[in-house]
Amino acid sequence: MNLWNDDIELDVRPVFIYGRYLKYRRGIPQTRWYCRECRGKGCARCNFTGKMYAESVEELIKASIIDEFGAEDMILHGCGREDIDARMLGSGRPFVVELKEPVRRHVDLQALEAKVNAANIGKLAVTSLQYVGRDMIARIKNANAKKTYRVVVELRIPVNKEALIDAVTKLSDAMIEQRTPLRVAHRRADLVRQRRIYELKLLGYSGNTCELEVKCDGGLYVKELISGDSGRTSPSFSDMLGVEAEVKELDVIDVEL
Numbered sequence: 200m201n202l203w204n205d206d207i208e209l210d211v212r213p214v215f216i217y218g219r220y221l222k223y224r225r226g227i228p229q230t231r232w233y234c235r236e237c238r239g240k241g242c243a244r245c246n247f248t249g250k251m252y253a254e255s256v257e258e259l260i261k262a263s264i265i266d267e268f269g270a271e272d273m274i275l276h277g278c279g280r281e282d283i284d285a286r287m288l289g290s291g292r293p294f295v296v297e298l299k300e301p302v303r304r305h306v307d308l309q310a311l312e313a314k315v316n317a318a319n320i321g322k323l324a325v326t327s328l329q330y331v332g333r334d335m336i337a338r339i340k341n342a343n344a345k346k347t348y349r350v351v352v353e354l355r356i357p358v359n360k361e362a363l364i365d366a367v368t369k370l371s372d373a374m375i376e377q378r379t380p381l382r383v384a385h386r387r388a389d390l391v392r393q394r395r396i397y398e399l400k401l402l403g404y405s406g407n408t409c410e411l412e413v414k415c416d417g418g419l420y421v422k423e424l425i426s427g428d429s430g431r432t433s434p435s436f437s438d439m440l441g442v443e444a445e446v447k448e449l450d451v452i453d454v455e456l
């Protein structure tokens with residue numbers, strides 16, 4: 200290496216770190232969403248941030264770790280993603296962060312975990328951080344990980360316990376045909392997918408509200424499993440009850456990998 204020329208050789212391969220994240224607060228997307236109006240340039244709608252949401256899981260983690268590695272940038276690769284309004288609880292969601300052009304390649308990951316968590320109390324936490332190779336990105340991206348959700352459902356009218364139990368029983372271990380939901384049709388191909396429910400449990404009910412736990416294939420849209428999405432998801436919880444049903448609260452409580 201000759202410092203007097205510009206040919207300093209640095210090892211600029213990215214560093215990859217695997218972990219799981221928990222998201223305790225609703226309204227935080229996994230990654231940055233560019234503003235729909237200006238597509239990131241900045242405008243009045245986004246308060247000149249260029250973003251739809253002030254923060255994301257990716258940006259919150261990045262803020263705590265990028266300087267530790269002296270990296271240029273950091274990208275978060277998630278094993279799927281939860282809805283913005285869903286919390287990510289339980290065992291957390293697997294992810295790999297890719298640190299671009301790091302100056303340092305080895306940082307104490309336990310201390311790093313503590314730093315991320317201390318900076319994000321009440322918002323998010325990371326666990327199980329470990330150094331991995333690039334191949335881990337494909338492994339978590341391609342894993343069709345089973346997911347477990349806790350769902351609070353609002354029913355148009357109160358339904359008795361027997362009818363709720365009957366609907367839950369019929370949907371346990373059912374195969375669901377799901378056409379791409381209307382709410383994501385603008386950004387996803389319009390297809391019909393088959394996804395299995397492994398287990399559906401009634402956790403509680405009161406008046407026109409009930410609480411369910413659903414274990415299903417990754418890629419099943421749970422809000423539409425409940426509402427039926429105007430017939431695009433079949434069978435649905437709403438079909439089985441014969442009553443309109445809508446998700447009021449959604450939490451992911453396990454991602455199996």
Ligand SMILES: [Zn+2]
Pocket residue numbers: 234235236237238239240241242243244245246247248249250
């Ligand atoms: Zn904007």
